[in-house]
Amino acid sequence: MGLVGAHVVLVGVTASRTHVVTASLADKASTANLRRWMLDGDVPILRVNAAGILAKLPGQGQADQVARVLAHDEEVRHLYMTAVTSRVCAVDWTTAGRIVSQPASYGPRADFLATRFAREALNPGTLAPAGAPRSCCGS
Structure with missing residues (x-):
C-alpha cells in the first residue's frame, strides 16, 4: 500500500x-x-x-x-464489535469484550446499551466522509 x-x-x-x-x-x-x-x-x-x-x-x-x-470472520467480527462497543459505550476494552461475548449477562444494563447504540446509529458525526456507508455499528 x-x-x-x-x-x-x-x-x-x-x-x-x-x-x-x-x-x-x-x-x-x-x-x-x-x-x-x-x-x-x-x-x-x-x-x-x-x-x-x-x-x-x-x-x-x-x-x-x-x-x-x-x-x-468471527475473529474480525469480535474485534470490530469490541472496538465499537468500547467507543460507543465509553467502557474499557475488557468490559466491551465481555459485552460482545456475553450480551445476555448485561441484561440489567440493556436500557443503557440500547440508548448508546441508538444515539450512535442516529449520529451524523459518525458517518464516513462524502456520504460513504457506515461501517457495521459505526466503528
Missing part, C-alpha cells in the same frame, strides 16, 4: 477517526491492498483494521465485502 504499509495496520485495533483519515487518503492500489488484507490477512488485527478503513471509503463499493467479512 503506497500510503500506509501493513506494519501500520498491524499495530493494534485502530480508532474510527484513524480509519476515516486513512480512507480519505487511499488510492486504488491502497484500496486493493486493504481488500486483500481484509480477506486474506494472516492475523485478525490486520483484517479488522483493513475492514474498518474500507468501511469508511466514500461510496458503496466496499460495503458489501466488509459486511460479508463481518458476517463470516
